[in-house]
Every structure is written in structure tokens, then in C-alpha cells.
Amino acid sequence: MQQPKTAAVKRLIAESSEVVLLCHIDPDGDAVGSLLGLGLALLAGGHRVTMISPDGVPHNYAFLPGADRVEKAAAAGGDPVVLVLDCGDLERLGPLKEWAAHQGKLVNIDHHPTNQGFGRYNLVDPGAAATAELVLALIEEMALPLTPQVANCLYTGLHTDTGGFRYENTSARAHRAAERLLAAGAKPWEIAENVYNTKPLAQVLLLREALARLEMDESGRIAWMSLPRSVFAACGTNDTGGLIDYPRMIAGVEVALLFKEAEDGTVRVGLRSRRVDVSRLALRFGGGGHARAAGCSVAGPLAHAERVVLAAARQALEEEAGNA
């Protein structure tokens, strides 16, 4: 369906002396994997390539080939083809937004359903599980070298964006892409070892502190963890990503909450649920999100935030029982 557009992009690249690739701020595995995968394939195809990630490469993706070539800023001048990867809009480029907006040969390669079509050419397909899947198709259609290095980068993007082939975006098509990447020499074990199986000590210490604070209500249907500012200072990190999975995974728990005291004393609340619509719960406190994953900010101190949000969570569970 995108072949004509792809042909146009291919022509654009062939006619340009330079290709610049950009990914979004706070990059995830799909952003970095797509950036490096397409960048290395273009390099192997003889193109002059600059790969830019405004926030650099997170430490657990630093093992990927080409990570040491990634730059944080764009050079002035020239008239490069600019490939923007995994960005729903130009805001996602952070400090590079203005630079990108002024480029004439902007190509938008993305899989987010909210993509705003900001490119001269837009290779946008919400049916793709990851941008890496679209990059693979582009590499194949452009007949660029699909080296084991390129395959490793793209498998990283596909694996992380599907939650390890577990999320609802996991499709037959995603597995077909994975099959081609494995055949091209991707090494899943090497990727997993670096991406998933290695954490800074600070993260493990924060998990320890969070679990030490795990609490459940009498019904066993609500579980939560509350983290005061002092804990983040003691552990050396305030990255709470993934912590809420622990109360959430407990059998019988319907609503899981994470209370995180911010620097300014307000309390950020993360909410997860198996059935109850926690976005409605978050909305009561001026927050929002999805039915199963939402968040809000509540006035401190921690004990106050716990009291009001837990009361609302209990009420939501009772209302749900009443409706059932």
C-alpha cells in the first residue's frame, strides 16, 4: 500500500548527498532500534548518514551497534533528507523541533495512530506493532543491506514495543517481521541480556524499598506502595518505572496504586487495574489515562493522598460490585 510513497522516499535519498535520522526525546527501544537499524543499513548501502537522538542513547541500549555514532544535535546548513522516526508529532523532537520544521525533505516514519502527518512524505502505518517493522519494510523495498547488526537493532525495537510479543499490538505481521530479522542474524539472547536483564543497582534498591512498603487492604482487592522523597535520595534514583507491576501482579488484586512524593511535596499517583475503570478514578483528581492504567497528582502529604485516593478506589470497587 505504501510502495509508491516508498519509491518516492527511495528517490529522495538517492538524489541527496546526506541523510539525517532523528528519533524522539526520552527514547525507548523502538526509537533507538529504528534509528540505528535504518542508519546502519543506509551506511552499509553507501550513504552519508547522521544519526541523532536529542537525549542520547539510554545505557541499556548502548550495546547496540552504532550507538557510539549517535549525536545529540544537528549541524546547520546543507539540504539533507531528514527521516523522523517513531514521532507522532514534531513536539516529540524536543530541542530539534524547530530545526526539523525548517527542513524541506522531511520524511515521517511512524506507527502511532495519532500521527499528524507532518512530513513531505509520511510512511505512517498504525497497523505496525513498532516503527522498526516499518523500517524493516523500507530497508527491504530499498534493497539496503539487512546485516546482522541492522537486524539486532530492529529486533530490539520490535521486542520492546510489543512487550516481548505480549501486548495487544502483537500481530501475525509482527512475528513475520521477527522471522525475517532472525533469519538475517538477530540475536535475541544478546538483546535480552542487555535490555532486560541488566539494571543499575539503584533500581534494585528502589524496588527493595518499594516492596518493604507494600500494603494491602483487608479485602485483598487493593494493594499499594508509598514512596516518600527520602527514599529516592537514599537509593539514588527516582525512576519508578515498573514498580507498580508488583502490587498489580498479586492474585486477587483489582486495583494497584503507587504513591510517589514529588520534589514539590505533591503526590503523583499511578493506578492500574484488571477490570475497574481507573481512568474515571484518576479523573476525579484531575488526572486521566486509560481504563487499566491511569495517573493523577494529589496534594500532599503522602498520608493525605493515600487516604483520599484509597477511599475513592474502595468506592469505585463497591460501585462496580453494585453494577455487576
Add this chain to the structure above:
Amino acid sequence: MQQPKTAAVKRLIAESSEVVLLCHIDPDGDAVGSLLGLGLALLAGGHRVTMISPDGVPHNYAFLPGADRVEKAAAAGGDPVVLVLDCGDLERLGPLKEWAAHQGKLVNIDHHPTNQGFGRYNLVDPGAAATAELVLALIEEMALPLTPQVANCLYTGLHTDTGGFRYENTSARAHRAAERLLAAGAKPWEIAENVYNTKPLAQVLLLREALARLEMDESGRIAWMSLPRSVFAACGTNDTGGLIDYPRMIAGVEVALLFKEAEDGTVRVGLRSRRVDVSRLALRFGGGGHARAAGCSVAGPLAHAERVVLAAARQALEEEAGNA
């Protein structure tokens, strides 16, 4: 390559009035998934089917369709076709070993490289990432119905046996099988939610206790957790599966250890490593295993076991540094 054998198995099943399927004791996702997937496909194909798991269905696989039909023992008499799934040898059938050994129409369907070829027909292929992959091929070759229920069971087997498409057995072929299962209606999210995202409270409490006991040596290269018997009693479980991943994942840690005080006062030691050969370390204490994952038993008390094994681990790291 297995088509002639498959044809023979197909004939055998067509000519028999009853098919019995067996999986191994202490069943994992591939054992249960293969048992249910093939069982449901045969049922949908109009066969008379008995599915047997000597140890039943673990709670996190109980959501799978057909789980409530699984029996624990075999009935006497008849002359059924007996399909043995995911077993390297008949010992793996536990209490059903004798029963199976006396069956005339025994079919061995497995992917373990150590498989002993104990069947009248042996559909054994160590190139398969999971037995579920072989079951899928059999279902397709026999033209049995590949329903969404069957696909869910087989995807569970494939996903768990490849560690979520991360282990070294993850192949292009495994992804091709996954593609067919997704096309047939497998629901990865539903599977993940039940298999991975739900744990008994006791497991989360044990993780909390284990992390509270996390220690590291001064070099930051050795990390360990020691669990006295009292902790297992307090948490209500002694299932330590997965705990050693936490010290192991810490960046910079070369050797991770888990000390587990057994009922008889001896100490079971689990060892993991990124580079050092911990099987040699385990061997010194009468244990064994692989280079990166090994285990041994040491005399108690815990403090003694820690002292001797940690000393040996430090020495192994020093020797490795000397050799490098």
C-alpha cells in the same frame, strides 16, 4: 523431513477409537500448552480424547481452554494411541511411566536434544524451540482444526519455552509458528496477563524478604541473598524460582548467588554468572550445571555456607582476572 512419520501417526490415530495425551510431571507452559492444544484440536476433529497431566495444571495455566478436562491418572484397558508430549524419557511421566511403557501405540512428540526415542513413532526435533511448535506442524499436516483456543494453548507453549522470544532457542522458525498462531486467533495479551502478570501474594512477599537480605561484596562483582527456613514459613512458600534474577541483573555483578536453607538444615546454593564458569565453582561442592547457571548443596548453617561459597566465588573471579 517428518512427513512419512507424521503420515504413520495420522493413520494410527485414524484407526484408533481413543487417543490419550500425556505430559510430564511438574508441567511447564510448553507441557500444558502442547497437551491442551493437541487435545482440543483432536477433539474438534471428532476424536475421542483423554488429556492427562500427572501433576495437574498449575494455577497460572488454569485459564487455558480445556484445563478443566485434564485428568491426573490413566484408566486401565483399551488399546489407545498414546501421545507423550515434551518428555525426553519415560521417567518424566512420574507415576504414569509404567502405564505408558506397556502401551503398544506409543508416540513420542518432543524437542529435547536428549530425547531417548522411546516411542513406536518418534516425532522428535531438537531444532524446534518448543514441543508446541511440533504440535502445530502435526495439527497442520493432519488438517485438524486450528481454532483460536488451540492457537492460544500453543502460543503459551511457544512463548514460555522461548522465555518470551528471548532465549537462544528463539529461531526464525519459532516466529513463523507464532505468526500462524496469531493468524489463527491466539491472544498474547490474555496469555501474558495470566501466565506472567499474576503471582500468589506469597511469591511477592518472598521477593520482598529476599531483597531485604540482598548483599554485595565491596567490589560490586558478587551479589547474594540468603534465605533462612523461617522466611519460607512466614511467607507461605518456598518457591524461590526467579529470585536469583534480582542479584544477577545488577549492573557490574559477575556472580550472583542464592542461599536457601532446606528443611534438613543443609543449604542449597544457586549460582548465576555473566562470564565466570560457575559450574566449576558448583563442582567443588559436589554440585554442577552450566557455565552460567549452576547449583550445589553445602552443609549449614547459612553463615557457614555463605562463608565457604563466597570465598570460592572470590577466588574464581581472581583466577579469571589472572587468566585474562
